[in-house]
Amino acid sequence: MGLMIKIIEIHGREILDSRGNPTVEVEVTAQTETTGKKTTGRESVPSGASTGRFEAIELRDGQERYFGLGVQRVVDHINTKIRKELLGMNVLEQVQIDRKLVELDGTDNKGNLGANALLGVSLACARCAAAALDMPLYRYLGGPNAKKWPMPMMNVINGGAHAKNYLDFQEFMIVPVGAESFPDALRMGAEIYHFLKKILQKEGKLTAVGDEGGFAPDFSNAGEVFACLQRAVEEAGYKVGSDVAFAMDAAASELYSEEDGMYHFPGEAQTHAEVDVNLRRPDTQGGAYTSDAHVKTQETTEKKEILRSAQEMISLYEELTTEYPLISIEDGLDEDDWEGWQELTKRMKEQVMLVGDDLFVTNVKRIRCGMDLKVANAVLIKVNQIGTLTEAMDAIELAQKNGYKAIISHRSGETEDSFIADLAVAVNAGWIKTGAPCRGERTAKYNQLLRISETL
Ligand SMILES: C=C(OP(=O)(O)O)C(=O)O
Numbered sequence: 001m002g003l004m005i006k007i008i009e010i011h012g013r014e015i016l017d018s019r020g021n022p023t024v025e026v027e028v029t030a031q032t033e034t035t036g037k038k039t040t041g042r043e044s045v046p047s048g049a050s051t052g053r054f055e056a057i058e059l060r061d062g063q064e065r066y067f068g069l070g071v072q073r074v075v076d077h078i079n080t081k082i083r084k085e086l087l088g089m090n091v092l093e094q095v096q097i098d099r100k101l102v103e104l105d106g107t108d109n110k111g112n113l114g115a116n117a118l119l120g121v122s123l124a125c126a127r128c129a130a131a132a133l134d135m136p137l138y139r140y141l142g143g144p145n146a147k148k149w150p151m152p153m154m155n156v157i158n159g160g161a162h163a164k165n166y167l168d169f170q171e172f173m174i175v176p177v178g179a180e181s182f183p184d185a186l187r188m189g190a191e192i193y194h195f196l197k198k199i200l201q202k203e204g205k206l207t208a209v210g211d212e213g214g215f216a217p218d219f220s221n222a223g224e225v226f227a228c229l230q231r232a233v234e235e236a237g238y239k240v241g242s243d244v245a246f247a248m249d250a251a252a253s254e255l256y257s258e259e260d261g262m263y264h265f266p267g268e269a270q271t272h273a274e275v276d277v278n279l280r281r282p283d284t285q286g287g288a289y290t291s292d293a294h295v296k297t298q299e300t301t302e303k304k305e306i307l308r309s310a311q312e313m314i315s316l317y318e319e320l321t322t323e324y325p326l327i328s329i330e331d332g333l334d335e336d337d338w339e340g341w342q343e344l345t346k347r348m349k350e351q352v353m354l355v356g357d358d359l360f361v362t363n364v365k366r367i368r369c370g371m372d373l374k375v376a377n378a379v380l381i382k383v384n385q386i387g388t389l390t391e392a393m394d395a396i397e398l399a400q401k402n403g404y405k406a407i408i409s410h411r412s413g414e415t416e417d418s419f420i421a422d423l424a425v426a427v428n429a430g431w432i433k434t435g436a437p438c439r440g441e442r443t444a445k446y447n448q449l450l451r452i453s454e455t456l
């Protein structure tokens with residue numbers, strides 16, 4: 001038998017995440033049989049705001065404390081049922097541990113014990129195993145061939161479910177594609193972020209930030225945002241396109257209405273309504289992306305609506321991609337609109353990464369389905385969407401083996417945990433999405449990548 005590092009303690013607790021909501025933290029302690037050495041690994045669990053309908057279930061207490069968001073019940077599952085079953089297992093046997101966790105839960109969506117219970121334990125086991133072997137986490141997870149630093153996709157303008165502004169699309173990212181090293185990439189991103197702040201201030205826009213640390217001012221549409229990002233890149237001394245490209249997460253499932261099969265843009269409509277009646281934003285121009293060609297404006301006495309069909313969404317992305325170096329569009333259409341996604345993929349797959357987040361939910365079944373239907377060409381990987389490390393790594397492997405890019409991603413609710421930084425290097429993902437280059441829960445990942453990049 002190989003080396004035995006036996007799990008001797010598992011302890012879960014409730015902590016706070018970056019939104020001030022409770023989340024799960026887990027400590028796993030294991031003892032190396034040959035030496036008696038004891039090692040503890042600690043991990044915590046992130047949480048989404050624009051969660052996909054097909055994600056594994058994040059359990060919450062639903063009781064009065066923390067307005068129903070407490071995770072004490074989940075912590076109890078860890079400290080009783082899960083602890084009892086896992087004590088004595090070899091912490092090096094990640095696949096067996098994760099299989100046991102899935103079995104213990106016994107449901108398809110992890111709704112029994114909670115994906116947040118399973119994930120905390122799963123990740124803490126890996127962290128503990130790496131430490132027990134005195135290995136960096138990325139090396140333990142990835143082996144000797146883990147060697148590639150991931151290109152950061154930095155979300156510097158926040159909208160959608162991550163900000164209370166008029167911006168309907170969720171994320172606008174800068175991608176320093178011309179960088180020659182990770183430290184260079186991060187520095188470029190941080191410099192542009194500061195120039196962006198100055199530009200927003202000069203224009204009298206808010207520089208308060210959204211959930212992922214990007215600024216959250218009111219823009220009327222995506223075209224206005226990219227024009228502003230272009231200025232920030234240029235003022236920072238970089239070339240748009242060759243040094244820095246753009247990416248966006250439309251998070252279109254949040255905009256889609258099953259009732260009429262259309263995508264709704266209430267923020268865009270609101271900014272136009274305000275311009276019309278010459279209210280607070282007389283400086284706001286309509287922008288090129290609300291032309292009648294693809295926007296239906298339904299005016300009533302009280303309300304103006306801006307709606308787009310799937311076809312019109314695709315046309316909008318094509319226009320944006322023609323005008324700006326937009327290299328990646330995530331969740332461009334609804335999580336259930338496989339036909340729309342087929343059309344989107346057919347039309348844009350050569351120029352752009354078409355990333356499935358809510359569409360694939362890090363789930364091999366849905367990714368396989370997407371591959372069969374020739375949908376998308378990249379998979380967003382969020383460990384808490386599926387609930388165990390092994391299943392997330394299976395999703396990454398499936399993507400990479402089939403020519404799909406894998407982008408390792410944070411959630412909008414994060415902790416100071418940096419597991420995903422190591423994971424991105426471990427699997428040579430090539431891409432990471434972990435917010436703005438500011439705020440501790442985001443810089444925890446970027447700073448860990450700086451440390452790792454010294455050793456690559
Ligand atoms: C990171 C994202 O947001 P959330 O965590 O709210 O799903 C996303 O949609 O890609």
Ligand SMILES: [Mg+2]
Binds near residue numbers: 249251330331357
């Ligand atoms: Mg997304």
